[in-house]
Amino acid sequence: MAKANKREAAIQRDVKKLITSVTGFEERDENFSRCLQYVDSNIKYHRYLSPDSHKIHRAIDGLCEKFEIHSQGQKAKDLRDLTVTFLDQPGLDGKDTGKTDVHYAMLSLLVNLAVAPTQVDFSRKQPEPTAEELDDFDWKAYLLDGEDLNFLSHASSESDEGESLDDSGDSDGDQRKADNDQKLVGKIDGDQPESEKPGDMAPASGTLSTARSEGSFRSQPAQNVEDEYSQMEKILVAEYWRGKSSEEAVGGSHAACQMSRDWKSYQQRLNPFQTFPNQVVVTEMQVIRETLWMLSGVTELFVFQHNGKEFYLNPDVYVMHLTPESLQNSLIPLMLRAQQAHFLDTFVADIVSQRCNWSSSDSNLEQSTNQDRGHLANRTVPQTYMAFASCISEFLTEFRAAIVRVEKRVIKQEETILLTSIASDLRTWLQKVEAVHRVVMHGVAPVSASPLQHGDRSITKATAAAADGRDGDDVFSDSSSGGGNNCSRATLLLDTLYDSVFESDLMAQGDSAEMASLMLRMLIKSSQPLLQIISDWINNGTLADTAAEFVLHRNKDIKSLDETFWEKAFMPSVQTSASSAELSTSALKADTKGSSNQGSSSRHSQGSHVTSEGSISGYTDLHSAEVIVGAGPKLLRPILKEAILTGKSMEMLENLGRMREALNINSNIFERPPSLYELFVKDLQEVLSSKKGTEESEEVDRRSSGARAPDQLSPGSAVEKISEKRMTATQVRKDPTIERQLNLPGLKDTLLNINFAALFSYPKSTTGSKREEPQCPRNAQCNLQPLLKLCGSCLYPHISLRYRTVCSKLVQILKEEYDLMGCIHAMQRYYLMSAGEVMYDFYTAVFSKIESREFWQDCSLLEMNLHEAVESLFPDDAARLSVEIVSTSSRSHQKSAINATDCIHLKYSVPWPVDVVISRRCEDRYNDVFTFILQIKRAKFTLDQLRFDDLSREQSVLLPANELFPGESETFTRRSRIHQFHLLRFRLLYFVNSLHNYIMTQILHSTELEFECQLDAAVDLDQIIHIHSQYVDAIHERCLLHQRLTVLREAVVRVLNLSLTFGTRWRQGVDFTSGEAIQEIDTELTRCIHFLSSFLQMVIKRGSYPHLESLAFALVSSLQFKVATGDKIS
Amino acid sequence: MPREIITLQLGQCGNQIGMEFWKQLCAEHGISPEGILEEYATEGTDRKDVFFYQADDEHYIPRSVLLDLEPRVINGIMNSPYANLYNPENVYLSKHGGGAGNNWASGYSQAERLYDEIFDIIDREADGSDSLEGFVVCHSIAGGTGSGMGSYILERLNDRFPKKLTQTYSVFPNVDEISDVVVQPYNSLLTLKRLTQNADCVVVLDNTALNRIAADRLHIDTPTFAQVNQLVSTVMATSTTTLRYPGYMNNDLIGLIASLIPTPRLHFLMTGYTPLTTDSQVANVRKTTVLDVMRRLLQPKNMMVSTPVQRQGSNHCYISILNIIQGEVDPTQVHKSLQRIRERKLAQFIPWGPASIQVALSRKSPYVQSAHRVSGLMLANHTNISHLFDRILKQYDKLRKREAFMDQFKKEAMFSENLDEFDAARESLQELVNEYTAATRPDYLTWGSQQAAGT
Helix, strand or coil: CHHHHHHHHHHHHHHHHHHHHHHCCCCCCHHHHHHHHHHHHHHHHCCCCCCCHHHHHHHHHHHHHHHHHCCCHHHHHHHHHHHHHHHHCCCHHHCCCCCCHHHHHHHHHHHHHCCCHHHCCCCCCCCCCCCCCCCCCCHHHHHCCCCCCCCCCCCCCHHHHHHHHHHHHHHHHHHHHHHHHHHHHHHHHCCCHHHCCHHHHHHHHHHHHHHHHCCCCCCCCHHHHHHHHHHHHHHCCCCHHHCCCCHHHHCCCCHHHHHHHHHHHHHHHHCCCCCCCCCEEECHHHHHHHHHHHHCCCCCCCCEEECCCCEEECCCEEECCCCHHHHHHHHHHHHHHHHHHHHHHHHHHHHHCCCCCCCCCCHHHHHHHHHHHHHHHHHCCCHHHHHHHHHHHHHHHHHHHHHHHHHHHHHHCCCCCCHHHHHHHCHHHHHHHHHHHHHHHHHCHHHHCCCECCCCCCECHHHHHHHHHHHCCCCCHHHCCCCCCHHHHHHHHHHHHHHHHHHHHHHHCCCCCHHHHHHHHHHHHHCHHHHHHHHHHHHHCCCCCCCCCCCEEECCCCCCCCCCHHHHCEEECCCCHHHHHHHHHHHHHHHHHHCCCHHHHHHHCCCHHHHHHHHHHCCHHHHHHHHHHHHCCCCCHHHHHHHHHHHHHHHHHHHHCCHHHHHCCCCCCCCCCCCHHHHHHHHHHHHHHHCCCHHHHHHHHHHHHHHHCCCCCCHHHHHHHHHHHHHHHHHHHCCHHHHHHHCCCCCCCHHHHHHHHHHHHHHHHHCCCHHHHHHHHHHHHHHCCHHHHHHHHHHHHHHHHHHHHHHHHHHHHHHHCCCHHHHHHHHHHHCCCCCHHHHHHHHHHHHHHHHCCCCCCCHHHHHHHHHHHHHCCCHHHHCCEEEEECCCCCCCCCCCHHHHHHHEEEEECCCHHHHCCCCHHHHHHHHHHHHHHHHHHHHHHHHHCCCHHHHHCCCCCCCCHHHHCCCCCCCCCHHHHHHHHHHHHHHHHHHHHHHHHHHHHHHHHHHHHHHHHHHHHCCCHHHHHHHHHHHHHHHHHHCCCCHHHHHHHHHHHHHHHHHHHHHHHHHHCHHHCCHHHHHHHHHHHHHHHHHHHHHHHHHHHHCCCHHHHHHHHHHHHHHHHHHHCHHHHC | CCCCEEEEEEHHHHHHHHHHHHHHHHHHHCECCCCCECHHHCCCCCCCCCCEEECCCCCEEECEEEEECCCHHHHHHHHCHHHHCCCHHHEEECCCCCCCCCCHHHHHHHHHHCHHHHHHHHHHHHHCCCCCCEEEEEEECCCCHHHHHHHHHHHHHHHHCCCCEEEEEEEECCCCCCCCCCCHHHHHHHHHHHHHHHCCEEEEEEHHHHHHHHHHCCCCCCCCHHHHHHHHHHHHHHHCHHHHCCCCCCCCHHHHHHCCCCCCCCCEEEEEEECCCCHHHCCCCCCCCHHHHHHHHHCHHHECCCCCCCCCCCCCCEEEEEEEEEECCCHHHHHHHHHHHHHHCCCCECCCCCCEEEEEEECCCCCCCCCCCEEEEEEEEEHHHHHHHHHHHHHHHHHHHHCCCHHHHHCCHHHHCCCHHHHHHHHHHHHHHHHHHHHCCHHHHHHHHHHHHHC
């Protein structure tokens, strides 16, 4: 309301002004009041039309045209420009676009007000350049606030000054802005449209910002340097590095200050001719500060001198209160540490500059087998090294920050600081430096044992190694020759870290846990690249290992769709088996020494079947798998096999195009499983923070929430709390009886207590979380220290989980979609003839042809036979099966009739993913078995087909039997010979049937049953491959085809061959065979059976081939009658 | 390539047991009485084409020839639900329909006259098969048609198909009850001569034993023909089961019987079956492990031949044994059982050769419900079978002494002039008995030469 009144009053005032100026009436005039009324009514009741933009444009266009006609082109142009600019100007009428009604209203007003524009002289005002304001704000001081860079003097009031300047500047700007605005309004108010300057508005705010960037902090003019220098000289310490300090200035009156002088005079007394070099006296404070600088990596020092490798005390320096010797002695440990810190610096710098001279040159020769790979390995720095280097640099930064803190205290000079107190203050830090240095020496240096020179930082490793020797803890000093490639380097480094975590964790029980936490942090961070590689591999199926530091590398020669994919696609990075074996043995040595960790790795290798029959099967991959795992870092070793299997499986799944399923991605195709490393660290933090007591829960929350930020991983910080918490938390929870037991007088053992505490804390923290369950079998690691066990428990389940999902998925896919079982069954059907009737059709045709001496060795004919037999029952298999004729001359040197069929080899083309399981080697084995079964079948067939009629058929013999076989005695009449034939057939049949029965039922059937049980239980593809190849081997062996059973097999084959010979004689008829010939066959058969049965008996007694028992029994029982009537035959 | 087997059903008895046999096969293969495959049986992996062939309209038709000289039994079949199963062209009924009058000679001579018509059918059937393995003849040896016609056909089969197997299921007469056929011994003797010389394998189905088993084991007081025939059909079906349900072994008939028969004449096989049940006592709960089955098979009371198998004082023994075990069996169990049997000497074997006891495993028909997990059939070659022949010889001798009923035979051309055929048959049978006896002794090895020396 008030506003309305106010506005009304303003309007009233303006209206009066208007009337006065337009009409010239006085206010008291009657006409004036009339005018007023008119205007009022007009304003109040008259509806003004809103300005028509077209009309205005037309008017302006008209004006412009008029100007041009009056040859005032410049004016026209200006007018047009200005109107356009004005119209585009936002901000009027509460809108932020131009060309509002208000714009047009104003324009129309101006246009209407204009009187004879052509008459007016107009020149457009140039925007006057405004002088840029100086910003006096002291940016440098502002930015450097809190950083202490000034050693010599402190800025006194600079910051205050800057503050005030800043304030004034700000107010200035504001004012200017207000002015500008006012000016604009005023100009618009001005009568001429040309006078508008909306452009001024923009730079008003801009000047301020640009001005700010310009610092007023300039280097002080150096005109009076000399004055100041002399002035400073009075304030500052004496330039002792120029020998300007004097004993008088330094020394005090205290007796202790005379120590050096007394000592000198004492020595002079002892030896008058002793000369003392011209020495420089320094104060302890100076020594302290130089020590601190030295520790922070400065090499250009006075008190300490650096020869590129190590620091040594400047011999020209002495302090007043110590003898030079004692000074030297007290400084030696510090110098050593400084030297080590410097070494670490060098290491970091080298790694950062990608100078991988840390690889030994002799590794080139070693890797001649794999040239480009070796090249690659030598050229690139292992990512593990990089990660480790970044850890070290982080550590060094912290270390230096600590030193800076100490130095600040020193600078303040508010307390008494002595060299020893500095040393003790920095003790833990120095220990850490030493430990880290040791890790570098052991983990990195041994690989590059050969002395190497690189640039100015030449570090003789030999002496460094010698320095290690002094430490007496030479875990890997013997393995300095082990492999020069990145894999072994990374492994060695991680192993060293692992060991040092282990050690420091052991020590942490009594000591502080800081060291352990540092080491753990380093271990975790350094293993990140490897974990990342594994993570990529098991999550995405790609083995992205640029620096070739993983234990495996992708063999580029093997395509993904190759049957040897599983076996050969990934080659161990460790080059020679000898070196890897050496590495693993040395690792094992280290294990037995350290933690007896190897039990877990060997136990992990899938149990009995691997170890028990590995030697028989000769499956080399088993061996190499263990070697590969052995070459991995200890942290990963228990899980490495699973990881490798998972990775392989992933790649396989990818090739099958089924990766998405294994990833468990439901909706989002871009979603990727979280990185292994992140999971690991997250878990570790959770486990660690769950150990904390409730009173610290707030802190935990803060910490864990802070730590969850991806780039702020600080597992180490949490670790620090463990040991303390481990003690307190568990002592609360511990069973009171145990407590009592432990604390019995005389029995109390602190270490025992601590160990108990550690033992009890672990299960507490992990029970209840489901994922820990698979950890149970890892109890072999129980003697590991909790910290590492904790790591394992946080890391392994993730891999195991992936392992289970991926591998079982792959197995499932193979089984269900690629019909693994179907293929195996097909192999059994044809090679092992479990589809008896089908194969019967096939082989009887062949046998008949052989018998009737027709030509049969024709591939296509056989194949046709086979297909015909197969088609009716298994139409799908016909296309895959083929027959090939193999020349067997090389295989069997003595060629007997029974070997005729050896040349038949079946070929079953196994589709791709399955042929990883049913490899060519397996197929060869299958073919061996097939050949053997075919021989048995042939013997059986031949004997079965013998008809009594054929034998006794009257032959048109030219001579009677007596004359054909002159030596024939009377007893061998025709009839008796026939009878002999009959009985011999019966015995041969029995033998062949027994053998056949044994092979077909006992072996094929029973072995298959065992095999299928195992197969159902198999989790991953590797197991399936092993089980299958073992199955094939078992069959191979049980079919007497194994090398060791050659003797047995030869006897069997002899009998089979005998059957064929016998069959031929039978078919020829009795009249062509003498009784002696029959006797011969009989004797040989008896001999073979004798031999076989006694041999088998022996074998069975030893118990090595239990499955042979039934065959042996059958043979033995067939001999019993011989024993009864033995004298007749033998 | 099925190895087809053609079944010849001769005479009243042969057609009856043949009928039962086909019923059993149809049930086991899921074939309806009309020859149509049942819905549930389409997926089977069994081999129907050994015994059946498929007509153009998908009907399964038995490879079977039905022959009789009198229409009663065949008419009965033709009025049964299975009438449409058979190929009507394969059913041959003698025109005059008077039968053979239980006279071997009549049957033999009638068959001689009908030779062309009969062998037209058999030839056609044989031509219709790819790789004929052999013939199975069902008949009785005591009647007229089965024995006489059977004998004739056996001789002719041997001539015409010398390479094919001939297996017979021969029903031996029941000696316990007074038969209405008084000339049984004559008929049997004459038939046995052909069985000895012209058949490859004879499965002896002794009516005496079958009736006894039906009475004792199945507790049926007066066993009907149907019940006895059920036993027979079970035996027949089981003995062919490995051919019909192929496994990794024993896929041909010859493989089955070759190991059983050491010499050409010793081919008379006894059978035993366990567990025996009829429909009324399916609930009979027994333990049927492989060992149990195999042990029980060796017990004389389960033997379907009425001979005292383990008679004291004699050294009769097994020449060879084949056990066909049906059901879900683990082969290792079989081997263990075999070992057990051998160890305990549950069976007495010949002294001159290996203790040939073989086991063939076979699947069971999925369509026939059985209360037993495992069942077994034993085919055994036992020297004691000679007892059966001995009995026939004795009966023959008694009749012959009196020349009883000889005039019936003399009516036929074969015997009109002399009775040499009888003498020859008797001699042949006597030789068979002698050989069986010789086979019980260790010196059987040199039996041939002794024989030669003797003669």
